[in-house]
Amino acid sequence: MLTRILTALIIASVVRAAPVEQMKRATEASVTIQICTGNVGAAGCVTIPVVSDTCINFTGGLTFLNKEVSGAVIPGGFICTFAADFGCDVPQGGGVTLTSGSWSMFSVPGTAGLIDFNDQASSFTCSPV
CATH class of the missing domain: 1.20.5 (Single alpha-helices involved in coiled-coils or other helix-helix interfaces)
Incomplete structure (x- = not known):
């Protein structure tokens, strides 16, 4: 029994x-972001699954991206913040926030206009808009 x-x-x-x-x-x-060490769509792009509001550091298997990101493709309905430091901490001038679309890190929106954030990112986080 x-x-x-x-x-x-x-x-x-x-x-x-x-x-x-x-x-x-x-x-x-269902949601991924494409990050590139060169131009978007060229060799050197990787697709990374996005878990909303989770910081992804460019360490471990992603070490080759640390301070090497030149382009990104952000999915529709999402906003992603790239930080110059690990841990997704963004002190003033230490990161950029991108909405959906294809981006060249050579010219991205900063707090005072377009800035060059090429080869500066060490981490990122994304969330739904």
Whole structure:
């Protein structure tokens, strides 16, 4: 009898958890950003999955991007902030915020007009608009 109760509880817990896990995977897998060490669309571009409001440092497998980003493609409906330091900290003049579209880091909007942020990014974060 105890075995049947335990089996029923295990099956019920697995069935209840499955839909939540499927929804989580679907929302995380759909949005990506393209980051390039040269021109957008050329060799040297990588596609990185975006998890909303999560800082991505150019360390580990992304070390080759640290202080080497020259272009980015931001998906529609998102805004991404690139920081000159790790940890996505953006002191005054230490980062740029980009909306959807293709961007050359040689000329991006800063607080006082267009600035050159080429080869300066060490981290980024994106969020829905």
